[in-house]
Amino acid sequence: MNQIQGIKGVKDVLPDESGAWQYIQQKARDIFHTFGYSEIIIPVIEFTELFSRSIGETTDIVEKEMYTFDDRDGKKITLRPEGTASVVRAYIEHNLRETAPFSKLYYIGPMFRRERPQAGRYRQFYQIGAEVFGIGHYMIDAEIISMLNLLFDSLNIKGVELQINSIGCPQCRPAFREALKGFFADKTSELCDNCKRRFEFNPLRILDCKSTHCHALSEKAPKTVDYLCNDCLSHFNGVQESLKTAGVPYINNPKLVRGLDYYTQTTFEFTGGTLGAQNAVAAGGRYDNLVAELGGPSTPAVGFSIGMERLSSLFDNSNVTKQSPSVFIVALGEQAQQQAFSIIVQLHKEGISTVMDYNGGSLKSQMRKADKLNSAQVIIIGEDELSKGIVVLRDMQSKAQIDVPVAEVVNRLRK
Numbered sequence: 225m226n227q228i229q230g231i232k233g234v235k236d237v238l239p240d241e242s243g244a245w246q247y248i249q250q251k252a253r254d255i256f257h258t259f260g261y262s263e264i265i266i267p268v269i270e271f272t273e274l275f276s277r278s279i280g281e282t283t284d285i286v287e288k289e290m291y292t293f294d295d296r297d298g299k300k301i302t303l304r305p306e307g308t309a310s311v312v313r314a315y316i317e318h319n320l321r322e323t324a325p326f327s328k329l330y331y332i333g334p335m336f337r338r339e340r341p342q343a344g345r346y347r348q349f350y351q352i353g354a355e356v357f358g359i360g361h362y363m364i365d366a367e368i369i370s371m372l373n374l375l376f377d378s379l380n381i382k383g384v385e386l387q388i389n390s391i392g393c394p395q396c397r398p399a400f401r402e403a404l405k406g407f408f409a410d411k412t413s414e415l416c417d418n419c420k421r422r423f424e425f426n427p428l429r430i431l432d433c434k435s436t437h438c439h440a441l442s443e444k445a446p447k448t449v450d451y452l453c454n455d456c457l458s459h460f461n462g463v464q465e466s467l468k469t470a471g472v473p474y475i476n477n478p479k480l481v482r483g484l485d486y487y488t489q490t491t492f493e494f495t496g497g498t499l500g501a502q503n504a505v506a507a508g509g510r511y512d513n514l515v516a517e518l519g520g521p522s523t524p525a526v527g528f529s530i531g532m533e534r535l536s537s538l539f540d541n542s543n544v545t546k547q548s549p550s551v552f553i554v555a556l557g558e559q560a561q562q563q564a565f566s567i568i569v570q571l572h573k574e575g576i577s578t579v580m581d582y583n584g585g586s587l588k589s590q591m592r593k594a595d596k597l598n599s600a601q602v603i604i605i606g607e608d609e610l611s612k613g614i615v616v617l618r619d620m621q622s623k624a625q626i627d628v629p630v631a632e633v634v635n636r637l638r639k
């Protein structure tokens with residue numbers, strides 16, 4: 225029979241790694257709760273228009289990377305390539321602005337982008353994201369960045385570096401756009417094909433191009449910060465001062481424009497030294513116009529998302545305790561198995577993690593399995609024990625064994 229393989233760029237998270245994922249996600253939840261965030265669970269599918277309108281028609285994600293299909297009623301549906309647009313949609317649809325003065329929301333889940341798979345880049349990947357609605361003050365930008373920094377510290381993530389920038393607002397960005405077009409005007413023939421198009425529709429994105437040639441060409445390009453209006457400049461200065469107060473080190477990266485169109489003012493990325501080409505482990509920024517652009521009331525907003533696979537690859541999981549059963553039951557023969565089964569039923573009801581190998585086998589082979597699974601205690605039931613109405617309880621660490629009457633074994637293990 226032909227073996228069916230998983231889809232390219234789609235990763236299985238095996239038990240070896242899933243413990244680390246759970247640990248990381250629990251840490252994130254705990255820290256987010258400390259900062260006053262609540263979880264929002266958003267759908268995996270949305271109308272395509274939500275993403276094209278928010279992320280931007282001329283972005284790589286919308287142009288080339290979305291998994292889109294026609295629903296049976298002809299409507300276009302897309303597997304979400306990111307979470308922000310859905311959170312904004314839900315914020316508007318459920319009138320969250322009316323129920324709270326501001327909203328701090330977080331989400332964890334899979335996203336889908338049909339990118340070229342490579343190390344750290346998947347077609348299905350998980351994000352842990354957080355978004356704040358209703359606060360325009362620069363301090364919340366610094367707070368959300370320091371929350372991310374705290375999470376990385378608490379996970380002992382080494383070598384990540386915070387880069388920040390401000391890309392201004394609709395008032396000051398047109399002047400910057402023009403300055404950029406002026407700068408690249410006599411260099412268009414040297415740009416990659418993608419950037420030739422970007423020059424027309426989205427010249428800011430040239431600064432973000434991964435091609436080494438375009439990268440070199442943009443070395444002396446105008447800087448966003450030199451074109452900021454007074455409001456945007458004082459916001460950006462405020463973010464930097466507050467990051468200093470919070471003790472979060474950062475680097476100014478004037479080329480950090482981000483690959484999604486909804487950003488205004490602050491943009492930021494945490495990049496990790498060992499991640500290779502796909503080195504952004506988390507990224508985000510302010511997007512003060514998106515709620516209004518999607519039909520809601522004008523609401524300032526800021527947020528970020530972490531790439532779960534990339535964070536996990538930076539995380540040292542050797543200290544995460546592996547799941548192992550407290551008890552392994554070794555039963556020798558059909559009758560002993562019957563006895564064992566009634567014990568295991570009770571142990572499970574008591575919440576005591578217990579396994580047994582119903583395939584049976586010799587004492588030696590079953591003990592080997594108990595050892596391999598790292599179980600703390602083993603219950604052994606053979607013919608002898610059956611006839612005496614007892615079980616043998618073995619402590620796997622001390623290797624001490626005692627006889628325990630069948631009727632008492634659950635009680636004893638409960639203690």
Ligand code: HAM
Pocket residue numbers: 305306307308337339344345346347348349351353354355483484504505506507508509510526527528529530531532533534
């Ligand atoms: P993004 O930069 O597209 O931003 O993605 C955020 C993070 O998701 C990246 O830094 C990376 O760690 C991870 N990521 C993205 N694409 C892939 C992929 N193909 N494979 C593995 N990991 C990936 C956003 O998605 C925005 N929604 C962030 C945001 C939230 N801005 C404001 N609020």
